[in-house]
Amino acid sequence: MAFDRNIKIAPSILASDFANFGAECEAAEAQGADWIHVDVMDGHFVPNITFGPSTCAAIRKHIQGVMDVHLMISPVDPYIEAFADAGADVLTAHVEAGPHIHRTLQAIRGAGMRAGVALNPGTPASAIEHVLDLIDLVCVMTVNPGFGGQKYIPMEDKVRTLRSMIGDREVHIEIDGGVDPTTAPGLSAAGADVLVAGSAVFKGGSVSNPGPYGDNIAAIRSAAESAI
Numbered sequence: 001m002a003f004d005r006n007i008k009i010a011p012s013i014l015a016s017d018f019a020n021f022g023a024e025c026e027a028a029e030a031q032g033a034d035w036i037h038v039d040v041m042d043g044h045f046v047p048n049i050t051f052g053p054s055t056c057a058a059i060r061k062h063i064q065g066v067m068d069v070h071l072m073i074s075p076v077d078p079y080i081e082a083f084a085d086a087g088a089d090v091l092t093a094h095v096e097a098g099p100h101i102h103r104t105l106q107a108i109r110g111a112g113m114r115a116g117v118a119l120n121p122g123t124p125a126s127a128i129e130h131v132l133d134l135i136d137l138v139c140v141m142t143v144n145p146g147f148g149g150q151k152y153i154p155m156e157d158k159v160r161t162l163r164s165m166i167g168d169r170e171v172h173i174e175i176d177g178g179v180d181p182t183t184a185p186g187l188s189a190a191g192a193d194v195l196v197a198g199s200a201v202f203k204g205g206s207v208s209n210p211g212p213y214g215d216n217i218a219a220i221r222s223a224a225e226s227a228i
């Protein structure tokens with residue numbers, strides 16, 4: 001996983017067919033996805049439940065590139081090894097998920113994964129000021145986590161602040177929630193390089209008709225790239 005700041009589109013399988021994750025991941029990659037974003041929810045940290053490490057392990061076999069696992073769970077630490085065993089490349093924990101984010105990020109890297117930290121819309125950039133050397137990615141939530149298809153909450157100021165805090169560090173800035181061709185340009189201009197998109201990628205297509213996935217990914221990418 002070499003570092004770069006090129007725009008990467010990461011379809012969130014939360015918006016895909018839950019009975020067909022393997023084929024959905026293969027279709028998304030064939031249609032131009034750079035990363036595959038996998039949302040794990042526990043019904044406790046967020047008001048929705050998706051799936052856990054065993055499903056991630058099953059999905060892994062159908063992803064050739066980066067499996068980007070977003071944990072919306074609390075606690076995180078007891079499950080880090082299980083997600084490493086499942087083959088996560090990036091494992092992202094929320095800074096709000098517990099009192100010991102520093103320890104959690106050390107443990108994620110210690111388990112051989114890239115470490116990500118996610119910030120809810122109400123959490124300031126300064127919350128991660130003292131862990132910048134422990135992370136490979138910061139995920140800026142532009143919706144309150146828990147569900148796909150929500151309305152975008154503007155966070156360009158937070159993205160600009162993070163971009164300047166990060167400086168020369170090899171840390172990706174990822175955006176999650178309400179990303180589409182209309183919201184992508186302001187985000188890429190502010191310094192984001194990984195754009196997660198669920199509804200905006202999977203709408204209009206299916207495993208048997210994946211062409212719309214490709215059109216949707218291309219539209220988000222070109223909107224984002226045009227603003228840089």
Ligand code: DX5
Pocket residue numbers: 012014015037039070143144145146147148149150176177178179196197198199200
């Ligand atoms: C929200 C999830 C997102 C979600 C984004 O809690 O973390 O990854 O799938 O969905 P859209 O792109 O539809 O807003």
Ligand code: ZN
Pocket residue numbers: 012037038039070176196
């Ligand atoms: Zn997510």
